[in-house]
Amino acid sequence: MMEALAAGELRPLREWLAGLQVETDRLVVLPQWDVHPVPDQPSPGRRSVDRTEAAIAEILRQWEKAAIAPGGVPFLLLFVLTAVEAEWNISYHFEPLWETLEAAAQCVRERGARLEAADQVAGRAVVALMESVAAQIHAENAMVTGQLEAQQAALDAAVVKAREAGELARRAADGLPDISRYLLARIAEIDDVCGVAVARAVRGVREFLATGEPLDEAIAQIEVAEDGGHVTDFGYLSEIRAHRLALVSLAERKDDxxxxxxxxxxxxxxxxxxxxxxxxxxxxxxxxxxxxxxxxxxxxxxxxxxxxxxxxxxxxxxxxxxxxxxxxxxxxxxxxxxxxxxxxxxxxxxxxxxxxxxxxxxxxxxxxxxxxxxxxxxxxxxxxxxxxxxxxxxxxxxxxxxxxxxxxxxxxxxxxxxxxxxxxxxxxxxxxxxxxxxxxxxxxxxxxxxxxxxxxxxxxxxxxxxxxxxxxxxxxxxxxxxxxxxxxxxxxxxxxxxxxxxxxxxxxxxxxxxxxxxxAPGMPEFAHNGRGHVVEFVASLDGLFTGWSLELVDHYQRVEAFRARVDTAERNPGGSSQALRALARELDAERTRLNDFAMSVRSTITLIRSPSLVSSPVVADVLRMVLDGSTFHQRTTELNAMIEEVAKDQLGSSIAKLARQREEQETREEEQREGRQRAKLEVFLAVIAGAGMSGVVQVLQAGFFQSRDAAIWATGSVSAIGIAALALGYFFWPRGRR
Incomplete structure (x- = not known):
């Protein structure tokens, strides 16, 4: 397990702690900036949240489980330290790292006296190493904020704490030899070689920048750390090499x-x-x-x-x-x-x-x-x-x-x-x-x-x-x-x-x-300010494009919702044409909104590109060249392409599909209306036909029973009525639709 830990592999230690019912997942998240310090709570995002108290409570909760085994608490502390270092490798949010390390140290101060003697000493050794790591994080924080003096002071403090950890680790060798060997190996790697060399390098850089003092000694000490064979971890070697090359670059140009x-x-x-x-x-x-x-x-x-x-x-x-x-x-x-x-x-x-x-x-x-x-x-x-x-x-x-x-x-x-x-x-x-x-x-x-x-x-x-x-x-x-x-x-x-x-x-x-x-060393300040306004104007356009892009996303989401509704209507042919017309009106309104948005965007872009934005052709030329040197044209092209995709490919296809559905539905409804009308007409004609037949019979009866001329008249009248009925029926007979 210790060999795996020395190689940066946490799994064996994690499994060992899990065997003691320690919830390692709740410890891993403590130094992570994007996770709430109290697990099962919402993430705080990028807000600064002091998690020291929450981390103390969580570590103490797991402490009781780890304390039942010899070496359990020192191993628990080593796990927390390794989790902090893993997060340090990928994050510049240093506050959660410091707060987690401080929480672990506070737990040892509160509960350490209850441990067995060997666990007490080993726990204090791990805490001293934690304090050394915290000082190293302070040194990096000083480096990324350009504070060389603070960086040197933090590195010196890290060396002192690392040596303290080494002394305590030697005292823990009898009770917990594995932890002692691991800690001593860490001290030899970080303190004796890396820590001292980097601290000397920072001091050399400060003297070089202040007085021109040569960097030869600082470079030589870093080379010894790099080539001496004491540091075998490639990560540490790469950091030392980066420091050496920076110092060499300074030294090469000391007379420039x-x-x-x-x-x-x-x-x-x-x-x-x-x-x-x-x-x-x-x-x-x-x-x-x-x-x-x-x-x-x-x-x-x-x-x-x-x-x-x-x-x-x-x-x-x-x-x-x-x-x-x-x-x-x-x-x-x-x-x-x-x-x-x-x-x-x-x-x-x-x-x-x-x-x-x-x-x-x-x-x-x-x-x-x-x-x-x-x-x-x-x-x-x-x-x-x-x-x-x-x-x-x-x-x-x-x-x-x-x-x-x-x-x-x-x-x-x-x-x-x-x-x-x-x-x-x-x-x-x-x-x-x-x-x-x-x-x-x-x-x-x-x-x-x-x-x-x-x-x-x-x-x-x-x-x-x-x-x-x-x-x-x-x-x-x-x-x-x-x-x-x-x-x-x-x-x-x-x-x-x-x-x-x-x-x-x-x-x-x-x-x-x-x-x-x-x-522009030869330019008066008021002219500098004029150039600055041009440069700031172009730099501020990033916010404008961000706003446009997200507004276009809103249009895209609405169009996607319309597409889903159109697809649903296509799968449900029983819907009314009135509902489809209402949906079509909504689509037309969205198309109008999108067209207005596209027109506004393109109008603004045209104004930004236009020489008429400023009154001077020289300043217009400067503005054009600054725009050319930025991502303005690329972002304009991408935004126009997105507008076209939403307007034509997404919205246009939905409108075309809906129009086809409307036509088909209106055709079906027209056929249904004609069928109902024809049925009504047939019933009406049947009634008329019944009434007409009774009248014809009466005419025939009257004619045949009165005289021969009356019978001829009745027969002719009935024949004329039949011919007229056939003609009208042929004229009004429904034809097939094209």
Whole structure:
């Protein structure tokens, strides 16, 4: 069982614990962010939920079952630790991991004294290793948030705790030798080799970036850890190798020019759409009622009925359509580390557009930023940023873990306020934490020789940044996965600033999947702002397309329901044509709605593409090129294809099938009506015939019994009546239908 555990295989340990009636499934879910901390309860989604108390209760419930066997509790704790590490491999939601480990440690503090001596020592050893793992998670959290100092401190703490675990494991060797050997193997692997080497690497990187101190010693220590034969697990080896290659990349460029952003701006955009409320109604509600809305637990600082765009957005559209809207300013947002150290302060706004491309916007200035500073700032937008403390500066709001969580919360609050203050019921925000965009504007830049050089060389055009260390941050997207210290040092540099969008007065705009860099050192700030409006406009279109796509899904679902009803009508030919006509009217109404939606979408897309959206041909050209560099055209093509599929293939086929059914049903009903009418006529004629026959008989009787002339007259009259009846019968005899 211990050999399997050392190889990362949990099944034998799980089966052993199951033999003690331990419900391992309830322990596995404790560190999972998307599962409620109390099993059998609904999932909390991405909300931050403190699960420490629930985890303590669950571990203690299983504790009583495991405690009946020697080594049961230490094995139970090892199972919890392994479950946490398994979740750590796939998640950046670190809080559930810390809370589960803390819960296990609390259980040992509360119940550990009741265990046998060997189990007590082994349990404390496992807890010390848990504390080491918790510190390692803190180190990774610091790495993905760009905090090298905090990363080094956490690694040092992890080493101390791992050594404590090793000492306790040696003391447990007599009573529980298998657990002792396993723990000591873990310590030798993580502490003596990996932990010390990575901590030294982080310290070396800090010294290199601050003073230019060579990285040779740090690289050598990592090489010893990698090649010394003490670490055999490929996962650990791959992590060490990634750190080494990052340090080598830094060392190779220690004498190159390094980027310094003397002044600039960084903007984090989170687009969203409001479902169920037209954009103009949203703007009307914002203008009249937004000042009293509670957004993220705070109140707006100001509400502006304009987006404060420059005059170039006063276009020449024939229908007087233009980009504009309203701006809601919120208190500044503070970003701090999990232990409360300030990291950043950003300005917060929500921008509402008359086209529907709304977005939450955070921004701040960049002053004298090194590549490491810029890297940390760009990471802050991602939902994988790691755990931090995000709160409005006024202190009246709740705290979030990331800017992306706050942005999503603000979008949801907008829709809730729209419903509460007279908006349409059922309005919902269409947003995603991963649907973000980072805009970096470089107003002034310089280069230094090496990372800590004193002399600076001014950068006058974007071309002056070719080959400069740190420029690769402007040409690569914000990654969702960080695997090594200063990973940005290894970003691709072969195409630095070659994918340009425009180049006026040395300006270049570079766009990736989630970033846009505006590099224009020779451009005044007001001109930078104009370029920024163009870039932000294009980035915010993601929310617009999301709203359109989900509205089209609504149409698709309704059409599918109609298809099911049409198919049911086809299988039930006894239905009335009146019911089919009512269904046809519903289908026509849905076709009208879909046509109106398609016309609105295509009209908006045409406006966005049109040079008349802006008043300047130069800005129109810039907008066109930024659109070309984005996914706008691809998404437009996909959306049009989806509209055509729903309108023609789905809705059109249902309408054609229903029309055929209506014709067949109306034919059957017409034949039934003719049959009933013919039956009535035949009865009526039979009655008339009976009456007529009696009259004929009377005529004949009267004629034959009066005289010979009267008999001839009676016979002729009867013959004439018979001939007339035959003629009329032939004329009115029913013919077959074509």
């Amino acid at each position: 020019p390094w980027l310094r952003v003397d002044h600039g701006k960084i903007v984090y955009l989170y687009p969203f759409a409001v479902r169920g409320v037209p954009p103009q109604e949203v703007l009307d509600a914002v203008a009249t009622r937004c000042a009293d809305w509670a957004l993220g637990g705070t109140r707006p600082v100001s509400v502006n009925s304009s987006l404060n765009l420059d005059d170039v957005w006063h276009g020449s559209d024939a229908f007087e359509r233009r980009y504009g809207g309203a701006l809601v300013e919120l208190p500044d947002v503070l970003v701090s580390s999990v232990d409360g150290r300030p990291l950043d302060q950003v300005r917060a706004e929500i921008r509402f557009s008359r086209l529907g491309n709304h977005y939450v916007r955070f921004s701040r200035e960049i002053v004298d930023a090194s590549p490491a500073d810029l890297y940390a700032a760009m990471l802050r937008a991602a939902p994988e940023y790691g755990a931090a403390r995000v709160a409005f500066r006024d202190g009246r709001s709740a705290r979030w873990r990331r800017l992306s969580e706050l942005a999503l919360n603000l979008a949801e609050d907008v829709c809730e306020c729209l419903g509460d203050t007279g908006g349409r019921d059922g309005s919902r925000a269409l947003a995603s934490p991963g649907m973000f965009h980072v805009v970096v504007a470089v107003n002034a830049a310089s280069t230094t020789l090496g990372p800590a050089g004193d002399a600076r060389q001014e950068v006058r055009t974007a071309a002056g940044l070719q080959g400069v260390m740190g420029t690769q941050l402007l040409t690569n997207p914000v990654t969702h996965l960080i695997g090594s210290i200063v990973e940005w040092a290894r970003y691709t540099r072969a195409s630095d600033l070659t994918t340009t969008i425009t180049g006026l007065t040395g300006e270049q705009i570079v766009r990736t999947s989630n970033t846009t860099a505006i590099i």
